[in-house]
Amino acid sequence: MIGMQYKVMLPSDYDMNIIRKRVKENGAKTDRFQGLHFKAYLITENGNDNNIYNSYSPLYIWNSHSGMNTFLFEGYYDNILKSFGWQRINIGIPLYCKLNKNFPDSLYAIEITGSIQETTSLAASLMENQPSLELKNEIVGETCIYNPDKWCYSHICFFREKPENLQNIGTIYEVLHVSIGE
Template sequence: MGIIDRRIAERGHSTDGFAGLAFKAYLHARKEGVPSSPDNLYAPFYLWHTTEGLNEFLCGPGFVGLTQSFGWPSVHTWSVWHAQMSKEMTRAKYATRETVPIMPHADLASLRRAEIERSRELLSSPDVLATVAGFESTNWSLVRFRLWSKMPERPLDGQVHIYGVGHVSTG
């Protein structure tokens, strides 16, 4: 994890101002530490304004360097229903990501409306700096992502992953 920490410190700024990028949050969690995790994790989270920006990144030298150093990653993509960011989001210290299954034949329009409302309500909290709600239709799952200025309370259900934030880049 020391390698990851150094890489974020030395290269995190390289995605600042990247065309088409809304933000990239450099996320990490540790077996021992805060936030704690069953495994050591580096889990960057990107929100793109355009698929063109995503494609430029994945086909570019930064991604090549990452894959040569750490291997070929699995890149998960979601269709974004709602994203809202405060001007202060680069101050984020923590992030949460929750993935929830969507049941077959669910009323997606109602689910989308509810998630947008939930997302908007959460951003009214002074501790929430960004919120994203989206879904993935290959295995039908909902994702809720948040950036926080301080450690959020851990829910009891265990479905929410909490990460530390090493850096936040904006496009």
Template sequence: MHAMQYEITLPADYDMGIIRRRVASRGHLLDDWQGLGVKTYLVRERGVRGSPVNQYAPFYLWNTGAGMNAFLWGGPFQGIVDDFGRPSVRQWSGVAYEEGRDARSPARVAVRRRQQLPAEGPLSRTMANAAQETERLAAEDGAVLAAAAVDTSRWELIHFSLWKVDTPKADGDVYEVLHMSAPGRDRLPD
């Protein structure tokens, strides 16, 4: 599993309705994308849920590197580049994935928490702890799914979770989910 996200930070007075209409008209394009586990079309609005910015920040869980590369090197990503410029795309190696207690519910919000990995101690213990945290998040009321991944170039761990409730039981940056494409969700590794 590969995790991926890019963030497009928009001006403070940007009409976020433009992004909402964009997702409403184009979100379905990845509903059957080969190699994609889950794509969540995420936004943050300045002053809502503590966000300091307006931002469009899709988050992906890929089943295959080939699917991810096809998306980036000639797929719908070119539309983002054409309209907003080429954003920096963060990628993480998957550590853990769990379906949530409310897996069949539509996701309303997402939470992404980033943290530096400790410099000391065995990485195997750190990854086991990340997997346990993923299980804990998935077991919470309202959880749709939870995942953990690591960026080994920065030694940064992320926890990503989707929630059917507006008040998630997770800490981190909170996003509104506008749409979710999940053609390979059932094939994401636990």
């Protein structure tokens, strides 16, 4: 599996309804996309949930590199290039990916990022460094993606309802659509 995310930073006065409309009209195009495990269409909005910027930040989990390559190099990603210009794509390896049957109904996600400290053994070190979430029973999907090139991780949890008690420990995203691949 491969994790992939680009974060398109938008001006603070950008009308985020433009992104909502874009996803409403086009989000289903990645439903059943070959090689895709899932894609979550994520946004942050300046002033909501302690966010200080507007962003469009879709998260992809690919089952293999071939699906990701098809998406990037066979014209699908060109829509991002045309609309938002050249974007830096963050790549990582999922340590795990747990999805409940109601995962596609996710409306919010929280991303908690951190660094993996130098150690003499990596066994269980990443799991020990992740913050404990008080709302574990409300999580409908969860993944942890690490990057051994930068020794960092992103722990992302998905919810059907807004996680009110977690506003100060990570970035809260609104989930506009979830595509499940083939």
